[in-house]
Amino acid sequence: MGQHPNGTMTSGGRTPEENWAVRRWIVNATDIVRITGEVWDRAPAAGNGVITRITLSGSPLYEHVINNGETARFAYSVEACIGPGNTIDFIVDPRNNDDQADDTGFTAVITSVLASGPQSQRICSSSDATFSVTVTGNGPYFFQWRRNGVNIPGAQSATLTLTDVDASDVGSYYCLIANNCGVISSGSAELTLCRADFNCDVFVNSQDFFDFLAAFFSAADSANFNGDEFINSQDFFDFLAAFFAGCA
The missing domain is CATH 2.60.120.40 (Jelly Rolls)
Structure with missing residues (x-):
């Protein structure tokens, strides 16, 4: 210099x-x-x-x-x-x-200090989803996850895990990160469901149809596709609608 x-x-x-x-x-x-x-x-x-x-x-x-x-x-x-x-x-x-x-x-x-934020996910029903943020710095840091702008009770670590996901969990997730001088927000990540992927193999194809039929005729709990506590023809029709709509 x-x-x-x-x-x-x-x-x-x-x-x-x-x-x-x-x-x-x-x-x-x-x-x-x-x-x-x-x-x-x-x-x-x-x-x-x-x-x-x-x-x-x-x-x-x-x-x-x-x-x-x-x-x-x-x-x-x-x-x-x-x-x-x-x-x-x-x-x-x-x-x-x-x-x-x-x-x-x-x-x-x-x-x-925010090195990476949560990534959007599309998963099948009843599976798990994990969102995380990575921070690098001197700390300490404090975390609060939100869904659709509302705090998630107890979600106060760098990783958020959702188990047995259903339609009520769909939404936009992000994390507030704080230290002793201020607060920043991560970017948002979208959680969506692909209900047509009945067997959770990431693909929507004829195997999902056959697997649903097997569950339906054996009256397995997973055949209660619409969640109304009954396994009947309406579940069959609702699955068909989801199957032919596919997952974008």
Whole structure:
């Protein structure tokens, strides 16, 4: 980055006129982000060291003083809750007023703590469905799953498992993720049923028809296709309607 970054010669008792933002990132979304990187003195035998800083809209997130002669690379990891219009600045300042020869390395990678969100699923009746989110960061994180905008009681981990799924479970699922500075939402995932896939082999074909007939004529519980507690011709007609409609 090369000598005094704001262009002010500070030897001779003068002090810097301003901080120098090595980079400025202007935020255009709401998120919880993790900022990682390293700072180091690229010319440890010269100058008198520097102060490296990261700020969020002027508020401090990180500071490290590199003294003259230090050769180590100092790793950092910080988290921040951001919103549209925020700025993240990466700043280098002289440690004292003789910094003409300072040369500083400063790297930064900004990533969302939400590494992946739930994926939409189409499953057959009475099977299980699992949604999950993956977060990477310092934590701790808190989770709350929602279906169609309503909190699901007890669903407060990174993974949501639904068992014996039926029509009442169909809907849009997403997860709220929080830490000590804010809350973000994952994307939505749709859960749909393919009732025509009677044998749950992922395909809708003649085998589903034959398997339904076998269940129907043996009065198996699975033949109660419409869930009205009776196994009769209406179940047969309802299955036929679903079978010929298929699954998009």
